Amino acid sequence: MGDAEIIPIGTRGRPGRGTGKQPSSAARSLAPGRRPPTRPVPRKAAEREPDPTPVIETEVPVIDRPPALTRDRAPLTGIPTGEWLGAFQFAAKELFGEQWEPQLAHFLAFLRRRVTGDYVVDEYGFDQEIAQRFFMTALRPIADKWFRIEVRGIENIPLDGGALVVSNHSGTVPLDGLMTSVTINDHTGRNLRPLGADLVFRMPFVSSLARKGGATLACNEDAERMLSGGELVGVWPEGFKGIGKPYSERYKLQRFGRGGFVSAAMRTGVPIIPLAVVGAEEIYPLVGNIPSLARLLGVPYIPITPLFPLLGPLGLVPLPSKWLLEFGEPIRTDEYDAGSADDPMLVFNVTDQVRETIQQTLYTLLMQRKSVFR
Numbered sequence: 509m510g511d512a513e514i515i516p517i518g519t520r521g522r523p524g525r526g527t528g529k530q531p532s533s534a535a536r537s538l539a540p541g542r543r544p545p546t547r548p549v550p551r552k553a554a555e556r557e558p559d560p561t562p563v564i565e566t567e568v569p570v571i572d573r574p575p576a577l578t579r580d581r582a583p584l585t586g587i588p589t590g591e592w593l594g595a596f597q598f599a600a601k602e603l604f605g606e607q608w609e610p611q612l613a614h615f616l617a618f619l620r621r622r623v624t625g626d627y628v629v630d631e632y633g634f635d636q637e638i639a640q641r642f643f644m645t646a647l648r649p650i651a652d653k654w655f656r657i658e659v660r661g662i663e664n665i666p667l668d669g670g671a672l673v674v675s676n677h678s679g680t681v682p683l684d685g686l687m688t689s690v691t692i693n694d695h696t697g698r699n700l701r702p703l704g705a706d707l708v709f710r711m712p713f714v715s716s717l718a719r720k721g722g723a724t725l726a727c728n729e730d731a732e733r734m735l736s737g738g739e740l741v742g743v744w745p746e747g748f749k750g751i752g753k754p755y756s757e758r759y760k761l762q763r764f765g766r767g768g769f770v771s772a773a774m775r776t777g778v779p780i781i782p783l784a785v786v787g788a789e790e791i792y793p794l795v796g797n798i799p800s801l802a803r804l805l806g807v808p809y810i811p812i813t814p815l816f817p818l819l820g821p822l823g824l825v826p827l828p829s830k831w832l833l834e835f836g837e838p839i840r841t842d843e844y845d846a847g848s849a850d851d852p853m854l855v856f857n858v859t860d861q862v863r864e865t866i867q868q869t870l871y872t873l874l875m876q877r878k879s880v881f882r
Contacts, residue, residue, distance in 0.1 A: 632701075632730070633719030639699065643721050647690040654828050655787060657687060661835035662695045664781055670735040671838070672773045673700065673742045674862050675783035676761055676870065677750030680792035680811045683826065684751075684785050688742060689722075691833055701734055702742045703727075703769075707807070728772050735776040743769045745863075748808040752797075758789035759870050767859035770841075774849040774858075779838035782862050784869035787831030790880050792816070829880050832873045836865055 601608045618641065621627045629635050651657045665671070675688060689700040702718075703726035709715045724730045726743065734741050744750065745764035753762065773780050796812030816823030839862060848854050 632724045634722040635720040636699065638720050639722055644690055644693055647686055651687050651690050655687060655831040657691055657831040657833060659691055659695060659833050664835045664838055665692060665696050667696060668738065670738050670776060670778040671740050671781055672735060672769060672778055673740065673781045673783050674769060675744055676785055676866050677744035677746040679751055679788035680794050682751050683791065684788040685744060687831065698740045700742045701739045703731055705747060728768050731769065731772040732776055735772060735778045745769060752809045755793040755795055759874060761863055761867050764859050764863045767855040770855050770858045771849040773841045774844050777842035779840050780862055781838050782836040782865045784834050784866050784873060786870060786873040786877060787829045790829040791826035830882055832877065834869055834873060836869060
């Protein structure tokens with residue numbers, strides 16, 4: 509070990525590269541008194557060829573300002589408070605309109621009530637504030653701009669007291685119930701309380717939304733309680749048979765069930781208002797069904813339309829058909845005695861009268877309609 513030759517790492521033992529006999533070039537450059545190598549100096553301006561481009565001399569103002577320090581470079585530094593307030597006011601005006609201050613105050617008050625629980629929900633789960641501020645606000649542009657709903661006979665809706673609106677059902681997806689609700693609310697100021705099928709209230713998210721929007725289960729007990737309480741109740745007796753019928757059978761009313769809605773109206777003595785809806789049959793033309801998959805999922809049907817599922821989620825956009833809603837003259841039930849609701853033949857006759865009235869109104873509207881989309 510004593511006779512071993514020590515070779516610096518990285519020199520590979522070559523002379524002149526730091527082997528011990530003489531310093532390397534890198535070490536010589538660091539020696540005192542030596543100047544580091546300099547790069548070639550370009551030619552002087554006078555020796556260059558003259559540039560034919562004229563030079564315009566401008567005076568650059570010299571601003572005497574202190575150097576910026578790192579601690580002075582915060583995000584908000586240098587922006588006056590007035591500019592921040594102006595930007596906030598401009599954003600609020602764009603969001604809430606010219607009257608942004610009261611709109612913002614109402615919105616903040618709404619949030620406070622939601623956080624503190626200071627709002628009213630009735631025994632059926634109806635949240636009127638949510639229904640007005642969100643559901644009606646979201647549905648109104650669809651009714652006005654997309655379906656361009658034309659309303660007739662709205663004066664047949666009573667402004668107060670209980671009443672039962674009975675309508676045909678169609679469209680593959682029950683948008684006709686939503687459009688009826690927003691139409692009645694806009695023209696009369698009343699909230700329609702729909703009677704929904706069992707399937708609606710078995711779906712976790714949809715059930716909560718339906719309750720908050722004013723719907724309840726389609727049973728005689730709830731219907732009679734609402735009608736006795738002076739509510740405007742809506743029912744679609746065709747059920748899933750109506751919205752799930754093929755396009756070839758459009759506007760042909762299906763069976764109206766056992767007439768439970770008629771017996772509820774008779775027991776409470778409220779008028780029955782027939783409603784005919786034209787235009788909903790064309791939003792999702794049903795041309796097929798997948799019954800095996802529908803049974804597997806526990807739903808009435810899996811629709812096949814010209815656009816769904818061929819175009820995927822884009823096929824779920826409803827076609828912009830022109831809608832006509834006509835409310836017929838009320839059919840009075842307060843003239844029947846107390847036991848009339850238990851007479852099956854009388855209930856059947858009144859049910860058939862309501863169904864025939866809606867069917868004839870549908871035929872009349874179809875003859876008056878110029879086109880599906882205008």
